[in-house]
Amino acid sequence: MWADGTPLTGGYAIAAYIIAAALLLGYSFILFRRGSKAP
Amino acid sequence: MTLKTRGRAITLLGLVFLAGVYVRAIWFTPVERLQGGAQKIFYVHVPAAWSTMLAFSLVGLASILYLLMKDERYDRFAAASAEVGTVFACVMLTTGPLWAKPIWGTWWTWDARLTSTLFLFFLFIGYLLLRGAIPEAGTRARYSAVLGIFGAALVPFIHLTVYLFRTLHPQPIVLKPSAPSLPGDMLATLLFSFFTFTILYVGFVTQRYALGRGDSHVG
Numbered sequence: 001m002w003a004d005g006t007p008l009t010g011g012y013a014i015a016a017y018i019i020a021a022a023l024l025l026g027y028s029f030i031l032f033r034r035g036s037k038a039p
Numbered sequence: 040m041t042l043k044t045r046g047r048a049i050t051l052l053g054l055v056f057l058a059g060v061y062v063r064a065i066w067f068t069p070v071e072r073l074q075g076g077a078q079k080i081f082y083v084h085v086p087a088a089w090s091t092m093l094a095f096s097l098v099g100l101a102s103i104l105y106l107l108m109k110d111e112r113y114d115r116f117a118a119a120s121a122e123v124g125t126v127f128a129c130v131m132l133t134t135g136p137l138w139a140k141p142i143w144g145t146w147w148t149w150d151a152r153l154t155s156t157l158f159l160f161f162l163f164i165g166y167l168l169l170r171g172a173i174p175e176a177g178t179r180a181r182y183s184a185v186l187g188i189f190g191a192a193l194v195p196f197i198h199l200t201v202y203l204f205r206t207l208h209p210q211p212i213v214l215k216p217s218a219p220s221l222p223g224d225m226l227a228t229l230l231f232s233f234f235t236f237t238i239l240y241v242g243f244v245t246q247r248y249a250l251g252r253g254d255s256h257v258g
Binding site for chain 2: 009012020
């Protein structure tokens with residue numbers, strides 16, 4: 001817990017943000033690649 | 040400008056906005072006093088849930104229109120929206136437990152909201168597998184339209200689960216009849232994130248639809 005009483009739970013938020021970005025960027029990349037291969 | 044290029048441009052815009060959401064949520068939105076930093080998952084989890092429900096609702100609508108009009112563009116749109124909705128569902132179903140663990144003390148609980156959402160996710164995995172398993176386009180479109188309508192019918196039920204059942208999951212904060220119960224700074228970040236996830240949905244679906252148009256074998 002921080003000195004002002006705020007719970008120290010930011011690590012979960014960072015993990016969630018990284019996973020969300022990885023999924024959305026990953027799918028963007030897959031669509032870009034599939035689009036480049038398509039006629 | 041082709042549909043594919045348009046979809047790519049919208050997606051890129053959405054990704055830039057997503058970076059903006061992260062910056063605003065992390066550095067320019069106050070920390071919630073009781074939950075601490077974990078509450079910031081809210082700005083990703085809720086918009087991801089919104090995009091998932093939007094995507095699956097539109098699958099149902101497009102499926103109904105396909106069965107009525109037999110226009111294959113509706114089927115292609117339904118296929119695109121189902122795939123994109125499944126990606127957003129992955130975001131929703133991974134960020135949710137990460138928020139639940141520090142706040143509820145458990146990664147998962149089998150209550151009505153969480154269980155029905157997981158069921159919806161599996162149903163659309165089944166929808167995508169069904170599309171891949173049927174080579175004949177007309178049969179594939181008809182069967183998957185029926186499944187898509189059943190899937191979309193779950194969406195309003197899932198929204199109402201928090202009212203109908205005793206559940207750990209909180210009730211809606213924005214999508215409810217009364218005014219949003221959220222401080223201004225937090226509401227602004229949430230609305231910006233809603234907008235960003237909607238842009239991403241449009242960009243993804245446009246690209247995916249263009250792919251389906253170029254190759255009739257793409258389910």
